[in-house]
Amino acid sequence: MSDAFAYKVKGFFGRIPSEPHKLTERTTPTKDCIVLCHLGVLEVSNGNAWEIEITGMVGRPMRLTVNDLKRMPKVTIASVHQCAGSPLDPDKPTQRVCNVTWGGVRLDDVLRLVEPDPGAAFVWSIGADAGEFGSVDCGHYIKDLPRSRVGVDVLLAYEMNGERLLPEHGHPLRLVVPGFYGTNSVKWLRRIELRKERAPGPFTTRWYNDVVAEGVTRPVWNIAPQSVIVWPAPGTSLERGAVVRAWGWAWADGGVAGVKISLDEGLSWKACAVEKPTGHSWTQFMCDFEAAAGQQSIVSRATSRSGESQPDAGKRNALYRVPFTVV
Ligand SMILES: Nc1nc2c(c(=O)[nH]1)N[C@H]1C(S)=C(S)[C@@H](COP(=O)(O)O)O[C@H]1N2
Ligand SMILES: [Mo]
Numbered sequence: 001m002s003d004a005f006a007y008k009v010k011g012f013f014g015r016i017p018s019e020p021h022k023l024t025e026r027t028t029p030t031k032d033c034i035v036l037c038h039l040g041v042l043e044v045s046n047g048n049a050w051e052i053e054i055t056g057m058v059g060r061p062m063r064l065t066v067n068d069l070k071r072m073p074k075v076t077i078a079s080v081h082q083c084a085g086s087p088l089d090p091d092k093p094t095q096r097v098c099n100v101t102w103g104g105v106r107l108d109d110v111l112r113l114v115e116p117d118p119g120a121a122f123v124w125s126i127g128a129d130a131g132e133f134g135s136v137d138c139g140h141y142i143k144d145l146p147r148s149r150v151g152v153d154v155l156l157a158y159e160m161n162g163e164r165l166l167p168e169h170g171h172p173l174r175l176v177v178p179g180f181y182g183t184n185s186v187k188w189l190r191r192i193e194l195r196k197e198r199a200p201g202p203f204t205t206r207w208y209n210d211v212v213a214e215g216v217t218r219p220v221w222n223i224a225p226q227s228v229i230v231w232p233a234p235g236t237s238l239e240r241g242a243v244v245r246a247w248g249w250a251w252a253d254g255g256v257a258g259v260k261i262s263l264d265e266g267l268s269w270k271a272c273a274v275e276k277p278t279g280h281s282w283t284q285f286m287c288d289f290e291a292a293a294g295q296q297s298i299v300s301r302a303t304s305r306s307g308e309s310q311p312d313a314g315k316r317n318a319l320y321r322v323p324f325t326v327v
Contacts, residue, residue, distance in 0.1 A: 005043060005044045005128060008043040008168075011040055011131065012040075013035065013168065018096055019095075023097070023099075024230060026099060028099050029161070030100070033098040034081065034097065036182065037168060037187070038129075038133040038203075040129050041167055044172050048066050048067040050065060050172045051190075052192065053191045053192070054110065055191065055194075056120065057117035058120075058194055059114065066158060069105050069173070073105065074104065075106055075155065078099065079099070079101075079179070080282045082096060082181055082251070084220045093315070097249075100161055103155075103160075104157035106156075107175070107192075120147055122145070122197065122198055123194060123195075124191075125145075125191075127140055127188045127189060127190060134202075134207075139201055143175075143208075144195075144219075145180065153280065154175070156189065157173070158171075169187065171188075174188070174189050175189050178280035179254070183203070184220075223251065224253075225308055225309060226302060227251075228248050229248040229299075230249065231247050232244060234322050235323065235325075236324045238295075240292065240293055240326050243291075245286055246288070246300075248300055250282065250283050250285050253280075254306055256283045256302050256304060258271060258302070259285040259303070260300070261287050261301075266299065266312065270289065296324070296325070296326075298321070298322050298324065300320065301319060
């Protein structure tokens with residue numbers, strides 16, 4: 001890899017708003033979006049000349065510049081973009097989420113050019129950033145995804161919300177895997193490798209594997225059902241007897257089937273109106289309730305189309321509780 005870049009920031013860099021009540025728009029403005037960089041932020045000057053290499057189990061290894069990619073058919077995809085939380089504390093729920101539009105080319109279109117070997121079950125993606133995280137020398141940021149997932153919606157993206165990617169979002173080129181946690185969407189993408197097995201490196205072996213049973217782990221890929229409440233905002237004081245229209249966003253890889261809210265710490269649940277899910281975007285839910293004495297909080301529980309629901313606690317997608325007062 002040539003060193004056609006410099007670090008704007010070296011080491012961990014994050015912008016983690018985690019304030020769901022500010023997520024009032026379906027498409028989150030870029031300035032309000034999450035930013036998570038484990039190893040640093042790259043500053044790339046001549047983005048169009050940036051090269052990616054596609055190699056591994058392919059008939060025709062290839063190098064393509066961002067310019068080459070920009071000459072291929074462009075697609076845009078709206079998608080929820082969620083951080084899985086800190087890999088050092090993976091079960092801790094966070095609300096690091098936004099919903100954005102990505103623009104770029106289909107990875108599938110690019111893979112067609114290189115004649116993949118049918119035995120290549122995984123696509124590795126390697127970022128240009130390298131360094132230390134969690135007191136470990138990580139080498140380059142490397143992730144993987146099953147080749148079967150590439151389908152029509154995995155992108156090599158050069159735009160976010162209709163603008164050139166910002167340096168911290170991976171300018172000039174990043175992978176975007178809609179429906180997977182953000183960690184899988186490698187920024188400053190430098191190399192794609194097709195391989196038989198999962199990728200090596202701490203971000204696919206040491207971290208980002210959930211324990212699902214004793215001795216059994218599952219990669220942190222698909223986004224589990226989750227929801228956030230936008231209104232009421234934390235600390236709001238509601239007038240007793242007022243009809244309040246609670247609303248928020250829900251999402252899950254594969255789509256949301258339903259959302260319920262509880263105003264009594266989970267004793268009883270009320271079904272919400274949920275808009276029809278479209279693509280990988282988050283889905284709006286709303287529910288009217290009458291503010292009554294004794295109410296102190298609202299929680300929402302999303303269920304995915306595959307039938308999985310948000311757990312009460314102890315997992316990254318556990319219920320999100322918003323405290324309020326009734327006066
Ligand atoms: N090259 C590289 N890609 C990366 C990361 C990184 O540290 N290096 N962080 C990942 C994580 S944990 C998340 S949540 C998303 C965040 O993307 P964003 O900062 O554009 O919102 O990028 C992912 N891609
Ligand atoms: Mo993340």
